[in-house]
Amino acid sequence: MSRLALVRSSILYNQVRSFSYSRPALVFARDFKPGEYPKTEAERRAAAKKYGLRPEDYEPLPDNGLGFGDYPNLGRISTDMKSDWGDYDDPYLKRNFGEPIHVVQDQITADKVSLAKTRVSFSQIVFWFLFGSFVFIGLNYLLWDKKCFIPIAPKQYPRNALNGEEKHYKF
Amino acid sequence: MGTGTSQYISTFTESWSNPNVVPSVLDKPKHDSLEGFESGRQERQRKASEEDLYWAKIPPNRRDYCADHLIELQRCRKLNYPFLSKCEHYKHDWDHCQNEDTILRMKEFERERRLLKRDERKRLSEEAAME
Numbered sequence: 577m578s579r580l581a582l583v584r585s586s587i588l589y590n591q592v593r594s595f596s597y598s599r600p601a602l603v604f605a606r607d608f609k610p611g612e613y614p615k616t617e618a619e620r621r622a623a624a625k626k627y628g629l630r631p632e633d634y635e636p637l638p639d640n641g642l643g644f645g646d647y648p649n650l651g652r653i654s655t656d657m658k659s660d661w662g663d664y665d666d667p668y669l670k671r672n673f674g675e676p677i678h679v680v681q682d683q684i685t686a687d688k689v690s691l692a693k694t695r696v697s698f699s700q701i702v703f704w705f706l707f708g709s710f711v712f713i714g715l716n717y718l719l720w721d722k723k724c725f726i727p728i729a730p731k732q733y734p735r736n737a738l739n740g741e742e743k744h745y746k747f
Numbered sequence: 748m749g750t751g752t753s754q755y756i757s758t759f760t761e762s763w764s765n766p767n768v769v770p771s772v773l774d775k776p777k778h779d780s781l782e783g784f785e786s787g788r789q790e791r792q793r794k795a796s797e798e799d800l801y802w803a804k805i806p807p808n809r810r811d812y813c814a815d816h817l818i819e820l821q822r823c824r825k826l827n828y829p830f831l832s833k834c835e836h837y838k839h840d841w842d843h844c845q846n847e848d849t850i851l852r853m854k855e856f857e858r859e860r861r862l863l864k865r866d867e868r869k870r871l872s873e874e875a876a877m878e
Contacts, residue, residue, distance in 0.1 A: 725772050727758035729855035732848075733811050734793045744812075745780055745788035747854050 654684035813844035
């Protein structure tokens with residue numbers, strides 16, 4: 577498998593398939609399917625050469641049922657985390673010729689999901705949302721019967737006075 | 748915060764702590780309109796009749812004690828359209844009438860409020876005397 581095979585046109589769109597956490601299933605074209613998890617040292621070196629990495633840099637995703645055979649683990653780095661000012665051959669993917677492509681590259685392009693660490697963690701988000709909602713609902717519950725109003729008597733219409741019951745006077 | 752703001756706020760905060768001292772904004776007042784006026788009160792009049800209001804096509808929510816001025820205003824506007832700035836005199840009359848009406852409503856509210864407070868004071872003094 578040559579490096580020319582790993583170009584943008586060969587990336588198929590895997591987003592829909594890989595939402596399952598228990599059995600992620602990415603779609604690879606038949607000729608570009610990654611091989612088996614490398615067990616021997618020779619297999620490792622061959623796999624590193626195949627993907628265009630140095631043997632010491634090559635680290636496959638762990639073989640725990642959530643891996644992708646011998647496809648390398650290029651880290652939790654999405655395209656928007658890479659430098660905007662680098663001189664890339666492919667500016668959309670921020671990738672140079674021959675550079676290995678991340679397994680889920682089509683999901684982590686700059687206009688899609690970002691893997692950057694968020695300023696606000698998920699638990700913070702959940703806490704503040706629940707806090708705000710309970711405060712709002714609680715205030716409504718406590719102050720439901722306590723109304724504010726403009727302190728003025730109701731408007732006087734002559735049709736009500738003509739009935740004789742009610743009479744309207746000046747001051 | 749001046750005394751005006753705090754007085755305004757106290758009109759409805761009192762309704763939370765002591766509801767029987769605050770007059771109703773929707774219902775008729777509990778006390779008699781002529782109570783306390785030795786020489787009586789002047790009645791409010793509207794010179795326009797129901798028929799005048801019908802032919803002038805005044806909507807029901809505008810058929811109050813200022814409808815006379817409103818009829819004149821509408822007549823002026825119809826005659827002078829599109830030069831509506833010629834009707835400023837009638838508009839000012841109607842607006843002035845509405846302002847007076849609002850002030851009268853505020854006075855009614857205040858009168859009712861003071862009468863209710865007076866009743867409350869009497870009730871409390873009676874209860875204190877009974878003990």
